[in-house]
Amino acid sequence: MDGVPHHHLGSVDSTITQSWRLAGEGAQLPFWLTADVQIEGRGRASRSWASEAGNLYSTYVADQLPAAQGGILPFAVSLAVHDTLSASTPPAARKGLQLKWPNDVLHEGSKMAGILIEQRVIAKRPLVAIGVGINVEHAPVVPGRKTASVTGLGGEQTPGEVFQTLRERLAARLKQLRATTPTVLEDWSRRAIGVGQPVKVEIAGETCEGTFDHLAADGALMLRQSSGAIRAIRAGDVFVPSAT
Helix, strand or coil, X not given: CCCCCEXXXXXXXXXXXXXXXXXXXXXXXCEEEEEEEECCCECHHHCECCCCECEEEEEEEEECCCHHHHCCHHXXXXXXXXXXXXXXXXXXXXXXXXXXXXCEEEECCEEEEEEEEEEEEECCEEEEEEEEEECCCCCCCECCECECCCHHHCCCCCHHHHHHHHHHHHHHHHHHHHHCHHHHHHHHHHHECCECXXXXXXXXXXXXXXXXXXXXXXCCEEEECCCCCEEEECCCEEECHHHC
């Protein structure tokens, strides 16, 4: 084990919110926090995150990475989650695991995990909180989205066992990120859907269409439009027609 302290609670509003409280109270850093249930689980863009007992709800808090590495952090985290699900599901199911820009982890188009990354300065110390929720025993009902779970794919791991794998795989991917950013993006691209294919990107109500040409060095989606111009996308929701 990595020696990082692990706090476990039965019920919290959200693990990432409670983790910021612990950091503010002077908890030893870095640390992990997990909970059985979240009352007010939240995801990216202020979306709520269904959080019944039986799934994994976790947050890791540590010092912020340098800016160049911090921009690639979402890709390293999604790789760690992909690694975790690969280790937690039968071989036949692993073939369907996918990554979607910037950090969605899917199984044949069905969402299996949620990732939320936040940054704050506490006591003049820049920190990052990495929230990870994984559907272990339940595939929650999410309007307009397909979902899947480890159990539903034939896996037999408990949330606690999945967490132990996650903490090991995240530590490995963060070590890789600190050593060389490009290999993280290369590994991510090999597991991703949409690269080299037509995609749609929704950005603040605007829909852009084109080909997902490649990832920029900072993780931006480089969208080749019909005019041939390349547009750098750094935030937005991506839809891959070939994967739906």
